[in-house]
Amino acid sequence: MSLATRVYAIFQGVTIALDALRANRVRAALTILGVAVGVFVVVVISGAIHGINASVAKDFEKAGPSTFFISRFPITFEACDGTDDTCKWLRNPPISNTEIERLAALPGIRTVAARINDQGPVTYRQQTIPSPNITAYTANWTDVDGGDIYPGRTFTTAENSSGARVALINDEMAKDLFGDIDPIGKQISIKGEPFQVIGVYHYIASFLGGGNGAKAIVPIEAARRHLGTGVRNIQVTVKPEAGVERDDAIDEVVSSLRVSRGLKPGVDNTFAIITQDKLFETYNKVFGMFFIVMIALSAVGTLVGGVGVIAIMMISVTERTREIGVRKALGATRRTILWQFLIEAVTLTGIGAFVGMFVGWLGTLALRAATPIAASIPLWSIGTAVGASVVTGIVFGMLPALRASRLDPVEALRYE
Numbered sequence: 001m002s003l004a005t006r007v008y009a010i011f012q013g014v015t016i017a018l019d020a021l022r023a024n025r026v027r028a029a030l031t032i033l034g035v036a037v038g039v040f041v042v043v044v045i046s047g048a049i050h051g052i053n054a055s056v057a058k059d060f061e062k063a064g065p066s067t068f069f070i071s072r073f074p075i076t077f078e079a080c081d082g083t084d085d086t087c088k089w090l091r092n093p094p095i096s097n098t099e100i101e102r103l104a105a106l107p108g109i110r111t112v113a114a115r116i117n118d119q120g121p122v123t124y125r126q127q128t129i130p131s132p133n134i135t136a137y138t139a140n141w142t143d144v145d146g147g148d149i150y151p152g153r154t155f156t157t158a159e160n161s162s163g164a165r166v167a168l169i170n171d172e173m174a175k176d177l178f179g180d181i182d183p184i185g186k187q188i189s190i191k192g193e194p195f196q197v198i199g200v201y202h203y204i205a206s207f208l209g210g211g212n213g214a215k216a217i218v219p220i221e222a223a224r225r226h227l228g229t230g231v232r233n234i235q236v237t238v239k240p241e242a243g244v245e246r247d248d249a250i251d252e253v254v255s256s257l258r259v260s261r262g263l264k265p266g267v268d269n270t271f272a273i274i275t276q277d278k279l280f281e282t283y284n285k286v287f288g289m290f291f292i293v294m295i296a297l298s299a300v301g302t303l304v305g306g307v308g309v310i311a312i313m314m315i316s317v318t319e320r321t322r323e324i325g326v327r328k329a330l331g332a333t334r335r336t337i338l339w340q341f342l343i344e345a346v347t348l349t350g351i352g353a354f355v356g357m358f359v360g361w362l363g364t365l366a367l368r369a370a371t372p373i374a375a376s377i378p379l380w381s382i383g384t385a386v387g388a389s390v391v392t393g394i395v396f397g398m399l400p401a402l403r404a405s406r407l408d409p410v411e412a413l414r415y416e
Contacts, residue, residue: 012340014347027315031308032352035392038301039356039385040363045294046381047364049287051374056283066246067144067276070095070103070236070253074272075282092270094232099260100138103238106256108249111143111239114220118229120191122169122216124177132173132214134190136223144237145203152184152199160219165226167195173214174200190216193226246275302388305352306396309345313400316344321407328409338405345397346390353389357382 072092095114104112118134139157142149155166167190174183183197201217223229240249250273257271317324324337360377367375 010343012343014343018347027308027312028348031305031312031348032355034301034303034305034308035349035352035389036301036305036356036359038298038305039353039389040360041294041297041301042385042388043357043360043377043381044363044367044375045290046384047360047375047377048367048373049290050376050378050381051368052287054376055374056280065276066244066249067237067239068246068250069274070238070257071272071274072233075274075278088268089272092272093261095234095236095271099257100236102256102260103236103253106249106252108241108244108252109238110241111140111237112138113141113144113237113239114138115141115235115237116220116223116229116231116233117235118223118227120227121189122173122177122191122214123189124186127177129173129176129214132216134216134218134223134227134229136218136220136227136229138220141217144239147201147203149199149201151182152197154199155219160221163221163225164219165193165195165222166198166219168199168201168217169197170201170203170215170217173216176214188216190218191227195222250275298388302392305349306392309348309393309396310399312348313341313345313397314403317341317400317404317407320404324404324407325409325411328407334405337407338401341401341404342394342397345401346393348397349389349393350386353385357385360385 072094073089100112100114103109114137116136118136119131120134122129122132122134137145139155139160142154149168152168154168155164158164159166167188169177169183169188177183177188178186183200186197187194188197189195195216195218201215218227220234224231238249238253240246254269254273258269261270263270327337364375364377367373
């Protein structure tokens with residue numbers, strides 16, 4: 001078959017497929033819908049994961065490649081029934097202020113910043129935000145958390161040590177509580193306690209950072225003394241000195257904590273060191289599960305579309321039996337008939353893929369606008385969607401195409 005003949009056969013197959021769409025609107029719509037759902041899932045989830053990957057990479061880049069974290073609990077997916085055998089870490093003591101001060105004094109450590117997360121109502125006059133994030137930090141938090149403060153300032157070490165009732169608010173909280181009013185110097189109520197706003201914190205919303213919701217930042221001592229914030233789940237960020245290898249800094253930190261806790265050789269650590277490698281590993285496990293779900297949902301949609309392809313193509317073969325007989329009598333080969341019907345099947349699934357990609361693109365834009373996820377469609381997802389639609393059309397269209405190509409021309413001409 002020459003190139004011109006192939007092009008003509010493709011054009012003819014597409015035209016006949018469009019005619020079949022108009023003649024069998026309901027069956028064709030189900031076929032298109034099935035394929036479109038599968039493609040939509042691939043496009044939206046891959047766009048979300050692509051955006052989350054970029055956001056996570058920026059968060060880790062902001063923290064610094066050698067930065068690591070200390071937590072009371074390890075990151076684990078193991079089952080815990082509350083016994084020492086399955087979850088020994090439940091008995092780990094919280095990290096104390098004394099331990100944090102000792103870590104900060106180590107020669108290889110540049111910054112040790114502690115953080116506790118909390119929630120509670122924040123009020124200014126008649127305006128109330130029911131449950132924004134309240135993050136309590138040590139005074140050096142700006143060394144490990146990117147962003148700008150203007151107008152105003154952050155709190156000092158003395159203010160943190162004394163538990164001063166001062167707070168910074170982010171853009172969202174400033175807009176919700178104050179509108180166009182300058183918030184600096186105003187008194188707000190956090191969980192029923194008065195705090196003075198001393199600064200407005202501007203930062204780029206991210207996936208790990210919890211997005212761009214309303215947020216207040218207070219000294220960690222103020223949170224402990226005035227807000228009743230528990231310190232048992234305190235988290236510590238450690239940044240080594242320039243030129244100090246991360247692993248060497250980790251060894252210093254582990255040694256200091258073991259000594260301060262009186263842990264003998266052979267006894268497990270009663271704290272967890274979490275590196276960025278570990279976070280990435282955990283992140284990949286979690287989103288690996290999302291990827292599996294994506295494949296499963298796409299497979300269901302593809303199967304529905306494939307069944308629709310078989311149904312509509314079988315009907316098309318039956319309705320055009322006499323036409324096939326005429327074409328064979330005029331010299332059309334089995335290969336020509338097979339090719340034509342496969343083109344029709346691929347056209348049906350291709351339309352479904354286009355619809356799925358278009359709706360998926362709209363879904364990705366909505367996800368980007370409504371969440372902190374900078375969702376974007378990677379090229380590989382478009383290629384996957386197109387490839388899957390072609391394969392679906394070929395695989396599920398093969399049976400009707402074979403049936404059409406094997407029709408006996410004499411019997412086909414007699415068909416009524």
